[in-house]
Amino acid sequence: MSKKVLVTEPISPVGIEIMEKELEVDVAFKLKPEELIERIGVYDALVVRSGTKVTKPVIDAATNLKIIGRAGVGVDNIDLEEATKRGIVVVNAPAGNTISAAEHTLALLFALSRKIPAANESLKVHRRWERSKYLGVEITGKTLGILGLGRIGTEVAKRAKGLGMKILAYDPYISRERADELGVRITTFDEVIRNADYITIHTPLTKDTRHLIDHEALSRMKDGVRIINCARGGIIDENALYEMIKSGKVAGAALDVFENEPPFDSRLLELDEVIVTPHLGASTAEAQVNVAVAIAEEIVNFLIRGHVKNAVNMAPISPDALPFISPYIKLSEMLGKLAIQLAGGRLSLIRIVYGGDIAQKDIGSEIITIASLKGVLEHISGGYHINFVNAPLIARERGIKVVESKTESTEDFTSMITVELETDRGVTKISGTIFGKDEARIVRIGSYWIDAPFSHYMLISRHINKPRVIGPVGMILGDAGINISGMHVGGGGVGGEALMVLNIDSPVPNDVLEDVKKVDGIIDAILVTL
Ligand code: NAD
Secondary structure, three states: OOOEEEEOOOOOHHHHHHHHOOOEEEEOOOOOHHHHHHHHOOOOEEEEOOOOOEOHHHHHHOOOOOEEEEOOOOOOOEOHHHHHHOOOEEEEOOOOOHHHHHHHHHHHHHHHHHOHHHHHHHHHOOOOOOOOOOOOOOOOOOEEEEEOOOHHHHHHHHHHHHOOOEEEEEOOOOOHHHHHHHOOEEOOHHHHHHHOOEEEEOOOOOOOOOOOEOHHHHHHOOOOEEEEEOOOOOOEOHHHHHHHHHOOOEEEEEEOOOOOOOOOOOHHHHOOOEEEOOOOOOOOHHHHHHHHHHHHHHHHHHHHHOOOOOEOOOOOOOOOOHHHHHHHHHHHHHHHHHHHHHHOOOEEEEEEEEEEHHHHOOOOOHHHHHHHHHHHHHHHOOOOOOOOOOHHHHHHHOOOEEEEEEEOOOOOOOEEEEEEEEEOOEEEEEEEEEEOOOEEEEEEEOOEEEEEEOOOEEEEEEEEOOOOOHHHHHHHHHHOOOOEEEEEEEOOOOOOEEEEEEEEOOOOOHHHHHHHHHOOOEEEEEEEEO
């Protein structure tokens, strides 16, 4: 039976067509909250824009829901915390409108430089031919300061370079290499605002960027600076901007976004130096299609193939890194499952140590860490459904600390991951690696080096390295009808302690396990189920 999607707001028909190829899609607009609650129970996916309120009662009623797609960027209409707790993935389409927003920025840059809106109004509305009043400025050779060199900032930079502008950028979270690739000089906030003829904002609105452009910042800018904001209202202090335009310090501003939208009461609307558009950055035919296609592909990929690109409540994976890290995600999850079964006791800390290539590559190890968390938590969260979305939250709720670290030492493995669990009974360390393309191996359990594949059932035991230990264990399992498909021993010289991993094809009943433990020389034995 095919999976079901409910679409509650209009999206481009191209998106619906993509989903209909593999899923059953129902479209129902303008549902009242109680109607949505009544209907949502049977759906695997929900697609919304900004108008559908996906509240806790909706999520409570959505017993089959696995993914919510927001055809757009902001997810303020979705109760993210509840969705995350329930393990529901929330995806958005942040890249679908990048080009449109960048082009709108450029449109405003030109409009501001040549006073196009005012000239247009003068001629059309007032029937005036005012050529000297609308003397403009060229942009070639001018310096553009970009605040926030993310998706949109980058596209603006590329286009502005083509226009012959010099570019300075401020973005504390972007690497110098990335900026070098773009041919953009990345520098301090102060240097950007002091030297730019035009400043364009492309950061998100966060506690750090709220009123980033305030009175003090404006006063440090070049006289006659022009400012563009196509990002979010609130990044510019609008009162300060008003005063600085009035004083002549700022020559002009072009605003697509406002602290309060619509900004009907804003004094900025009274100023000739200010040009405005009603939050049109993403409003193009192409962006609407891009967003619908992006969301439709996310929904299909997640429900049919189990992966997403832009989850709001899940660690991102770059598509380029996916082939390399996929085997490590599986490895890390199995190490977590194994470690928790061997550890026992009250868990307080999970440490994931990355060594070798996996530690060097900038591949976003977060998802690999979450995989081991998931493995650990699945074992201890009786009945609670753990997935990649809710594992970090559940670890936090349980007071389990999660630490990631890197090490130089990999014992000659190209890459090695170690999962360390601290419980009130001590520390348990398990390391693993990938052989070839995707063959996961256990290479260390505690202090024993070993080379064992994972299997669904494993009998792991410690014994004294002497004759007549391994044989009797094999006999007991054989007599119980349990097939051993792999045997791996590590550690201990003759007479010392050794560790044995048996890959077995079926579980070991308790009485058989007790018999194994009674074998002379066996120190302990445990059945592990992955
Ligand atoms: P993005 O996440 O790709 O880029 C944002 C960049 O800002 C990142 O590189 C980040 O490192 C940087 N940043 C974060 N905090 C910063 C700080 N304190 N100082 C300097 N840089 C900082 O996002 P994007 O898709 O490029 O979107 C940029 C902005 O444009 C967002 O605010 C988004 O909401 C807005 N947007 C507006 C419209 C519109 O209709 N006007 C359309 C799309 C996006």
